[in-house]
Amino acid sequence: MGEVKLFFGPNHPGMNGNFSVHMYVEGDIVKKARPLPGFLHRGFEKLMERRYWYSNIALIPRICVPEPDINEACYAMGVEKIAKLDVPERAQWIRMIVLELTRIANHLMAVGGIGGPIGLYTAPQWGTADRDRILDIFEALTGARVYHMYIVIGGVRKNMTPKIEDMIWKTLDYIESRLPDYENLIFKNRILHSRLKGRLILTREQALEMGVTGVGLRATGVEYDVRKVDPYLFYDKVDFEIPTATEGDAFSRVYLKFKEIPQSIRIIRQALERMPQSDKVNVPVSKGSALRRIVPEGMAYVHIESTRGEYGFFVVSDGKNKPYRVAVRGASYPQGLYGIEKYLPGTRIEDVPIWLATMDVCAPEIDR
Amino acid sequence: MKERTIWEQIADSFRSRSIWMLHYCTGCGAMELPPTMTARFDMERFGITPMATPRQADIMLITGYLNTKTLRRVIYTYEQMADPKYVVGFGSCTINGGIYFDSYSTINRLDYYIPVDVYIAGCMPRPEAILEAFNYLMEKIRKGEADGWKRYKENYDWYKQNQIRSLGEVYVHDEFHE
Amino acid sequence: MTSSMSNLVKILEGFNPFVEEIDEKEVKITISSDKVVAVLETLKSNGYSHLSLMTCIDWIDDNQLELVYILFSWKNGGKFLVSTRIDRNDPKFVTVKELWPVARFYEREIHEFFGVEFEGNDDMKPLFLELWDEKPPLRKDFDPRDYSRKKFPDRKYEKDVIKEAKIFRGEING
Numbered sequence: 001m002g003e004v005k006l007f008f009g010p011n012h013p014g015m016n017g018n019f020s021v022h023m024y025v026e027g028d029i030v031k032k033a034r035p036l037p038g039f040l041h042r043g044f045e046k047l048m049e050r051r052y053w054y055s056n057i058a059l060i061p062r063i064c065v066p067e068p069d070i071n072e073a074c075y076a077m078g079v080e081k082i083a084k085l086d087v088p089e090r091a092q093w094i095r096m097i098v099l100e101l102t103r104i105a106n107h108l109m110a111v112g113g114i115g116g117p118i119g120l121y122t123a124p125q126w127g128t129a130d131r132d133r134i135l136d137i138f139e140a141l142t143g144a145r146v147y148h149m150y151i152v153i154g155g156v157r158k159n160m161t162p163k164i165e166d167m168i169w170k171t172l173d174y175i176e177s178r179l180p181d182y183e184n185l186i187f188k189n190r191i192l193h194s195r196l197k198g199r200l201i202l203t204r205e206q207a208l209e210m211g212v213t214g215v216g217l218r219a220t221g222v223e224y225d226v227r228k229v230d231p232y233l234f235y236d237k238v239d240f241e242i243p244t245a246t247e248g249d250a251f252s253r254v255y256l257k258f259k260e261i262p263q264s265i266r267i268i269r270q271a272l273e274r275m276p277q278s279d280k281v282n283v284p285v286s287k288g289s290a291l292r293r294i295v296p297e298g299m300a301y302v303h304i305e306s307t308r309g310e311y312g313f314f315v316v317s318d319g320k321n322k323p324y325r326v327a328v329r330g331a332s333y334p335q336g337l338y339g340i341e342k343y344l345p346g347t348r349i350e351d352v353p354i355w356l357a358t359m360d361v362c363a364p365e366i367d368r
Numbered sequence: 369m370k371e372r373t374i375w376e377q378i379a380d381s382f383r384s385r386s387i388w389m390l391h392y393c394t395g396c397g398a399m400e401l402p403p404t405m406t407a408r409f410d411m412e413r414f415g416i417t418p419m420a421t422p423r424q425a426d427i428m429l430i431t432g433y434l435n436t437k438t439l440r441r442v443i444y445t446y447e448q449m450a451d452p453k454y455v456v457g458f459g460s461c462t463i464n465g466g467i468y469f470d471s472y473s474t475i476n477r478l479d480y481y482i483p484v485d486v487y488i489a490g491c492m493p494r495p496e497a498i499l500e501a502f503n504y505l506m507e508k509i510r511k512g513e514a515d516g517w518k519r520y521k522e523n524y525d526w527y528k529q530n531q532i533r534s535l536g537e538v539y540v541h542d543e544f545h546e
Numbered sequence: 547m548t549s550s551m552s553n554l555v556k557i558l559e560g561f562n563p564f565v566e567e568i569d570e571k572e573v574k575i576t577i578s579s580d581k582v583v584a585v586l587e588t589l590k591s592n593g594y595s596h597l598s599l600m601t602c603i604d605w606i607d608d609n610q611l612e613l614v615y616i617l618f619s620w621k622n623g624g625k626f627l628v629s630t631r632i633d634r635n636d637p638k639f640v641t642v643k644e645l646w647p648v649a650r651f652y653e654r655e656i657h658e659f660f661g662v663e664f665e666g667n668d669d670m671k672p673l674f675l676e677l678w679d680e681k682p683p684l685r686k687d688f689d690p691r692d693y694s695r696k697k698f699p700d701r702k703y704e705k706d707v708i709k710e711a712k713i714f715r716g717e718i719n720g
């Protein structure tokens with residue numbers, strides 16, 4: 001049998017977003033693979049240079065669709081670092097709550113979404129439906145379901161009312177009560193075991209050499225998490241654990257995401273309890289001056305732990321009212337480009353979407 | 369518009385009850401599709417389900433901004449779909465470029481390249497808006513007003529010329545380049 | 547600067563660096579371009595083994611491009627920004643793909659967006675853009691608005707919304 005050229009994606013239901021992999025296959029074994037990103041390239045880094053410091057907040061959540069808040073947080077923290085702005089304490093706590101809520105939402109979607117490529121269609125239904133409850137919180141808090149533009153330079157846009165705090169408590173209880181169901185439906189399911197267990201194993205050396213971060217790395221037994229190693233916001237003041245596994249296979253990667261949900265719930269509960277009451281949640285800007293804000297010269301790299309790994313913004317200012325250069329480190333850069341070329345040859349075709357889904361290859365943040 | 373025969377009217381009314389959408393997420397508006405498809409908003413009650421291949425799909429959702437690279441694939445896909453076919457444009461990006469009006473790689477206006485039957489405003493459109501748009505599209509099909517596919521055939525040269533103007537060439541290359 | 551980082555900076559003294567402290571855990575080192583690989587090797591063998599980001603900045607007024615390598619240590623959470631400047635008219639540099647294989651793709655991206663040639667990296671096909679026919683887009687003298695006007699026609703509105711918005715904002719008198 002000869003080699004056959006196979007174009008996988010972008011228009012393919014098993015594809016994880018708008019992404020493409022071109023392969024040579026023999027039988028169903030992949031012989032050569034080459035990633036083809038760029039279907040979502042919008043030239044963000046250029047557009048950001050053309051807008052004011054403040055108006056960029058409206059643009060950047062669109063870099064990563066499933067988890068938009070990390071962009072705002074990263075960018076705002078970068079600008080605050082250059083401009084040496086002090087952020088009110090309550091705003092920091094609220095930011096943490098928002099970030100963890102998106103983490104839960106994204107994990108629910110990912111844990112459910114793994115059902116798609118392997119043919120277990122109840123899981124996506126559950127995951128999406130439960131994620132919607134978190135989107136409801138966001139809607140009450142920020143006014144939008146997906147793109148919130150809530151975290152701004154110097155704090156957050158508006159205060160969290162007691163009613164919303166109450167809503168968060170209730171939703172957390174609900175999600176916690178659902179977790180055993182997920183465990184039974186998804187992680188004890190034969191389909192998942194036979195499709196994911198022992199597949200696409202990544203050893204620790206390979207993972208470190210490749211530069212993978214996030215669950216891909218933690219599934220190989222290393223406890224590397226930016227929240228612990230280089231704490232930002234108040235992550236050093238709350239206690240939580242970093243779940244790890246040692247197998248390094250696709251199953252443990254999905255399972256780790258699932259195990260991070262209770263930890264995030266724990267963080268949010270602590271934050272809600274310890275958050276000081278105050279009305280000051282941002283550095284007030286008088287009307288009209290927000291757009292003309294000038295950030296002093298300098299550069300800074302800020303990174304945070306997203307659901308996919310280390311996510312960073314490199315911000316350069318030349319002392320004008322617009323950024324001089326903003327570079328984004330997409331967390332799925334290594335596994336989505338280098339990983340596909342290096343580690344997919346030798347696996348089977350059906351493993352390709354599993355690699356994309358479990359390693360969290362997120363096309364919009366690779367392309368930007 | 370030509371008068372439809374009674375058979376065409378009946379066919380249109382049946383068509384509107386079962387529209388299958390092509391499962392292709394081109395932009396960020398696709399994020400609101402999972403909630404629309406699944407338990408909470410459940411668009412299957414309107415007879416809309418996702419379909420994997422373009423040859424069996426009836427509607428194509430352009431879920432947001434299109435850059436030139438995707439537009440090439442979209443045109444390929446659109447031309448593969450069987451008649452009758454309908455296009456729904458999501459969000460302000462497909463209407464006038466939206467927030468990416470000055471981007472060097474995204475197009476500003478979708479109906480310049482392929483005919484569009486329904487636009488949904490918003491960035492990003494909520495699931496309710498998507499359902500509303502689908503209902504509107506069904507209404508249009510029933511009345512025989514959703515004739516984008518006919519327009520594409522009639523003005524094929526115009527559309528092709530526009531595509532060439534923005535894309536240079538509408539041909540998809542292989543990444544291995546051999 | 548934490549003590550382990552200042553120790554490292556002392557080791558690097560031989561390379562004649564210009565050291566800037568951005569904050570406690572973030573240090574920027576500027577060096578001449580021929581010593582970059584040696585510095586990166588030293589840092590890598592001293593725990594800064596994770597290449598967070600490799601990027602480029604276009605300083606058009608100085609007619610230079612600045613290449614920045616951001617290294618991160620998973621052990622102590624420190625960050626080193628290694629930066630160097632190269633000529634803008636004939637940008638050439640050496641590849642670091644032997645140190646970090648993923649750098650191949652960062653270099654491909656920088657080649658596409660800034661036009662920098664990396665010697666030793668043989669795979670320089672465009673990654674994101676197809677059939678690009680202009681100067682590299684992230685250079686400062688490229689204007690995306692003009693390009694967009696030329697290539698992608700706008701929708702014509704009957705009402706001049708932009709003008710109305712300007713009147714509304716008080717920028718012009720209506």
Ligand code: SF4
Nearest residue numbers: 432459460461491492
């Ligand atoms: S209109 Fe908004 S949500 Fe839709 S594609 Fe454009 S930026 Fe994304």
